[in-house]
Amino acid sequence: xxxxxxxTHCQGYAQCVFLAPKVFQLHGEEGLxxxxxxxxxxxxxxxxxxxxxxxxxxLLGEEVSVDGR
Amino acid sequence: xDSDTLLARITDYVNRPNPYPLYAELREAGPVVRQADGSxxxxxxxxxxxxxxxxxxxxxxxxxxxxxxxxxxxxLDDPEHHRLRTLAMRPFGPPHSPGRVDAMRGEIxxxxxxxxxxxxxxxxxxxxxxxxxxxxxxxICRLLGVPREDEPLFREWSDAIVASADVRPExxxxxxDEAGDQARSExxxxxxxxxxxxxxxxxxxxxxxxxxxxxxxRRLTQEELAETAVLLLIAGHExxxxxxxxxxxxxxxxxxxxxxxxxxxxxxxxAVEELLRYEPPVHMRExxxxxxxxxxxxxxxxxxxxVLALASGNRDPKRFHEPDRFDPTRxxxxxxxxxxxxxxxxxxxxxxIEAQAALGALIPHLGTARLVQDPPPYRQxxxxxxxxxxxxxx
Amino acid sequence: xxxxxxxxxxxxxxxxxxxxxxxxxxxxxxFTGSLTVVGDEPHPPYDRPPLSKxxxxxxxxxxxxxxxxxxxxxAEWRLGVRATGLDPLGKRVxxxxxxxxxxxxxxxxxxxxARPWPKAEEAALDGVFTLRTREDAGGLAERLAAGPRRVLxxxxxxxxxxxxxxxxxxxxxxxxxxxxxxxxxxALGGTLSKLAAVMQRNHGVxxxxxxxxxxxxxxxxxRFSGAELSDGSRVxxxxxxxxxxxxxxxxxxxxxxLAAGPRxxxxxxxxxxFNMYGIVTDDIFVAGDVSRFPHPLFGYQMLSLEHWGNAxxxxxxxxxxxxxxxxxxxxxxxxxxxxxxxxxLNIKSVGVPTFSDHVVIAQxxxxxxxxxxxxxxxxxxxxxxxVDMAKSLDYYRxxxxxxxxxxxxxxxxxxxxAADIPVPSDVPDPKGLSHGPTVxxxxxxxxRRLTVVQPRG
Numbered sequence: 001x002x003x004x005x006x007x008t009h010c011q012g013y014a015q016c017v018f019l020a021p022k023v024f025q026l027h028g029e030e031g032l033x034x035x036x037x038x039x040x041x042x043x044x045x046x047x048x049x050x051x052x053x054x055x056x057x058x059l060l061g062e063e064v065s066v067d068g069r
Numbered sequence: 070x071d072s073d074t075l076l077a078r079i080t081d082y083v084n085r086p087n088p089y090p091l092y093a094e095l096r097e098a099g100p101v102v103r104q105a106d107g108s109x110x111x112x113x114x115x116x117x118x119x120x121x122x123x124x125x126x127x128x129x130x131x132x133x134x135x136x137x138x139x140x141x142x143x144x145l146d147d148p149e150h151h152r153l154r155t156l157a158m159r160p161f162g163p164p165h166s167p168g169r170v171d172a173m174r175g176e177i178x179x180x181x182x183x184x185x186x187x188x189x190x191x192x193x194x195x196x197x198x199x200x201x202x203x204x205x206x207x208x209i210c211r212l213l214g215v216p217r218e219d220e221p222l223f224r225e226w227s228d229a230i231v232a233s234a235d236v237r238p239e240x241x242x243x244x245x246d247e248a249g250d251q252a253r254s255e256x257x258x259x260x261x262x263x264x265x266x267x268x269x270x271x272x273x274x275x276x277x278x279x280x281x282x283x284x285x286x287r288r289l290t291q292e293e294l295a296e297t298a299v300l301l302l303i304a305g306h307e308x309x310x311x312x313x314x315x316x317x318x319x320x321x322x323x324x325x326x327x328x329x330x331x332x333x334x335x336x337x338x339x340a341v342e343e344l345l346r347y348e349p350p351v352h353m354r355e356x357x358x359x360x361x362x363x364x365x366x367x368x369x370x371x372x373x374x375x376v377l378a379l380a381s382g383n384r385d386p387k388r389f390h391e392p393d394r395f396d397p398t399r400x401x402x403x404x405x406x407x408x409x410x411x412x413x414x415x416x417x418x419x420x421x422i423e424a425q426a427a428l429g430a431l432i433p434h435l436g437t438a439r440l441v442q443d444p445p446p447y448r449q450x451x452x453x454x455x456x457x458x459x460x461x462x463x
Numbered sequence: 464x465x466x467x468x469x470x471x472x473x474x475x476x477x478x479x480x481x482x483x484x485x486x487x488x489x490x491x492x493x494f495t496g497s498l499t500v501v502g503d504e505p506h507p508p509y510d511r512p513p514l515s516k517x518x519x520x521x522x523x524x525x526x527x528x529x530x531x532x533x534x535x536x537x538a539e540w541r542l543g544v545r546a547t548g549l550d551p552l553g554k555r556v557x558x559x560x561x562x563x564x565x566x567x568x569x570x571x572x573x574x575x576x577a578r579p580w581p582k583a584e585e586a587a588l589d590g591v592f593t594l595r596t597r598e599d600a601g602g603l604a605e606r607l608a609a610g611p612r613r614v615l616x617x618x619x620x621x622x623x624x625x626x627x628x629x630x631x632x633x634x635x636x637x638x639x640x641x642x643x644x645x646x647x648x649x650a651l652g653g654t655l656s657k658l659a660a661v662m663q664r665n666h667g668v669x670x671x672x673x674x675x676x677x678x679x680x681x682x683x684x685x686r687f688s689g690a691e692l693s694d695g696s697r698v699x700x701x702x703x704x705x706x707x708x709x710x711x712x713x714x715x716x717x718x719x720x721l722a723a724g725p726r727x728x729x730x731x732x733x734x735x736x737f738n739m740y741g742i743v744t745d746d747i748f749v750a751g752d753v754s755r756f757p758h759p760l761f762g763y764q765m766l767s768l769e770h771w772g773n774a775x776x777x778x779x780x781x782x783x784x785x786x787x788x789x790x791x792x793x794x795x796x797x798x799x800x801x802x803x804x805x806x807x808l809n810i811k812s813v814g815v816p817t818f819s820d821h822v823v824i825a826q827x828x829x830x831x832x833x834x835x836x837x838x839x840x841x842x843x844x845x846x847x848x849x850v851d852m853a854k855s856l857d858y859y860r861x862x863x864x865x866x867x868x869x870x871x872x873x874x875x876x877x878x879x880x881a882a883d884i885p886v887p888s889d890v891p892d893p894k895g896l897s898h899g900p901t902v903x904x905x906x907x908x909x910x911r912r913l914t915v916v917q918p919r920g
Contacts, residue, residue: 002531003531006775007802010802011857012809012851012854013854017162017163017164021167021171025167027164029155029809029833029851035523035527036510036513036528037524045171048338048421051341052342054407062531063530064483064508064530118857123858124874125874125876147826148831148833151833151877371874
């Protein structure tokens with residue numbers, strides 16, 4: 001699973017950090033850093049984080065597969 | 070009926086089971102609706118969201134002379150709000166304690182299991198008294214460092230404080246306010262005493278962390294500690310109970326979604342978010358403009374009470390497609406269940422984990438359950454709305 | 464007509480953020496035809512902002528920032544091959560491998576590359592880096608992990624400042640050389656650039672302003688060993704990062720007849736490219752960093768933005784307009800927004816700070832390192848920047864969108880003492896800086912009729 005956070009919309013509520021602290025972390029008071037490649041054992045927590053984001057800025061999905069059509 | 074009685078009608082106890090038609094009337098009459106007592110009511114999503122982010126909207130009750138003592142951070146404006154909330158956050162969440170809430174999952178699951186032990190098929194239980202109330206109370210007691218057996222004591226204080234903060238436009242609030250103030254000061258003293266006992270002998274809880282802060286710049290005064298601890302204990306114990314109870318009520322009313330969640334447990338986190346939109350534990354918040362402000366063409370004068378009907382914003386068709394439908398797969402669910410802006414619920418992550426644990430454990434046992442009474446009896450409070458009891462037959 | 468537009472052949476040139484989001488959006492909009500995505504890098508689309516932050520901090524690997532798909536765009540991916548030309552008459556994209564791909568409509572999302580150090584021989588020294596690609600970030604992160612004596616960062620824009628911040632967080636000595644008077648001054652103006660300078664120095668950065676780097680020196684065996692500065696001083700360092708801004712990838716369009724130049728490819732508010740005569744095309748679309756587009760809130764001037772959010776939003780508008788007939792097309796009117804995390808602070812911007820004559824600190828204070836600064840142009844709010852106050856940004860966004868009067872109305876509980884006293888925004892001429900400004904205001908749109916939204920007067 002991959003994740004990307006739309007930090008344009010992120011307002012630093014840090015709900016994702018509470019729910020999946022091994023993937024998301026605060027840098028300073030409201031800057032957000034995260035691991036784009038989600039370890040399998042964190043996937044459930046990251047799904048919770050994405051659901052909980054107050055500005056719905058967390059996108060989850062599989063990495064683009066480029067094996068052609 | 071006249072729209073200037075909307076707040077009175079919304080808060081009228083007879084409408085507690087279903088205030089949603091009144092919210093629809095409010096949005097129709099709005100976005101901003103002046104009430105007979107001079108206050109304003111706002112029920113549309115975009116206007117509420119804008120006001121929650123407007124730095125000119127105060128939460129401080131001292132502005133209107135409602136009290137003279139310094140309230141907890143929930144009712145303080147920046148920069149003082151920011152300072153105290155940040156201090157209160159240090160032992161609870163990021164950036165200083167990012168793993169705190171996550172680490173409570175196992176304990177919460179275990180508590181949930183213990184509470185469910187007596188839930189045998191065929192039995193009648195009260196979801197509130199047997200499950201949705203004891204779970205968050207036990208959790209917040211452990212988190213704060215309050216003895217669980219003192220619950221009857223602080224429940225009484227809590228009832229008085231919450232009643233004093235309720236909106237009841239038709240009623241003289243003097244008596245409620247006095248009772249609330251007294252309860253607040255007694256509860257504050259009780260919590261400060263608990264904290265004092267932990268000075269130098271910290272256990273792993275928030276009161277210990279507050280009492281043993283080594284940096285004098287980050288130490289709460291006794292008054293601040295009392296206000297903060299009272300706030301956290303009450304908030305942790307009066308809201309999540311509604312979220313869990315409303316969840317059971319909603320799923321038993323809509324068995325197709327109960328089935329859906331049983332088949333797809335991965336949907337649970339989103340279902341809890343949808344619940345926060347559809348049946349939020351907190352229905353209204355009050356704000357006071359520090360200047361004359363213009364909202365959608367209406368000027369609200371400085372110092373006027375403005376009630377933001379969060380639960381109405383959550384049902385605004387201009388924001389949510391088919392807002393009156395409970396849909397756990399709803400995309401883009403930016404609900405106002407925890408508010409928004411700088412005062413977004415401090416305990417939101419804990420409430421989420423508790424609700425997910427509670428509903429996740431309960432759902433497999435609700436297959437043949439039915440509501441004994443629908444609508445169930447509600448609590449008096451209109452701001453913190455939820456059933457007083459929810460009897461179900463397993 | 465609409466049915467036809469949802470079929471046919473669409474080619475997207477550029478396989479990064481804008482290209483991916485456009486491909487997904489085309490399918491979401493109902494496009495059922497063939498879709499080809501051409502990218503010169505060999506990798507599937509990946510995210511770049513983490514490269515100067517968590518990757519340099521050593522928290523995540525450089526090759527782990529692959530972007531998630533919203534949905535599978537069901538595209539043919541031609542990766543690792545550069546587009547070398549566009550034949551608008553024959554409707555073909557020419558590729559470096561000699562092949563060409565026919566199209567009915569094409570979307571150009573070729574973005575930018577790092578501006579290289581101008582002297583190729585010095586740039587080739589081992590230890591001299593730019594930072595744009597996954598490989599750049601991986602190589603630089605490795606060098607930082609090895610513990611160099613000192614890192615020299617040339618350019619105090621956002622990228623240079625983030626690199627310096629990462630170095631300090633890793634405990635590395637770092638020198639930042641900036642030609643302008645302070646870091647970030649080109650993007651944020653005088654007041655906030657002073658805060659940026661204080662933050663850098665407080666965090667132990669050896670910040671040199673008003674200087675240029677004249678020469679990069681090698682140690683005789685091809686390894687970077689230090690640099691000479693215009694003030695006659697010398698910096699001994701093992702690693703040099705050239706952060707002199709970006710170059711738009713437009714050279715391949717030289718013979719296409721499109722209005723493509725150093726500031727990007729000009730397009731209308733519906734993302735349709737102009738040709739060199741200012742005539743709008745209807746089958747060539749542009750999105751992301753490589754585009755220049757008019758914005759009604761900023762005097763219809765042509766904006767070229769290097770913003771993550773703009774790439775996403777413009778790609779979605781372009782995709783919509785590629786499969787919808789004229790009257791159903793949408794303008795790209797999103798407000799420019801960007802963020803940067805550096806030295807423990809979260810800086811967010813909405814609007815166009817360089818489109819300003821005055822600023823006020825509306826909330827908070829410089830001393831508290833927590834504030835909202837509002838930018839005004841001729842009595843109207845045009846931008847806001849928050850430092851660790853992101854929750855306020857939506858309020859100011861609304862003021863910009865409604866062309867609210869500047870200075871903003873009083874009443875904020877945490878308003879600054881000087882909230883009523885605007886000071887000059889002090890945005891320097893971009894030519895005087897060694898980093899490109901994040902927002903450039905250039906030229907004027909010939910065809911106003913393409914924009915539809917007017918701010919309140």
